[in-house]
Amino acid sequence: MTSVTQMKCACEPCLCVVSLEDAIQKDGKFYCSQACAEGHKTMKGCAHSGCGC
Template sequence: MSTVNQMKCACPKCLCIVSLEDAIKKEGKHYCSEGCAEGHQTIKGCGHNGCGC
């Protein structure tokens, strides 16, 4: 049996894979950055290279 410890950021436009340990958790979903977690209302993008969210 294996344990899942990484998953895609919950932001629909984000391409990042996030560690569950380091993720920002909001409403039961896992995000790679504050920008993604707040739905990009005040923060554009996630700041990770190569990601266009």
């Protein structure tokens, strides 16, 4: 059996795949950055190159 160690950021338009140990967890979902975790209320994008969220 293999365990999941990475998953797509829970931010819908975000393209990032995040390591579960590095992810920011909020409401049971995993995000690649604080900006995505807050729903981009105060921060635009996630600062990862090539991602347009």
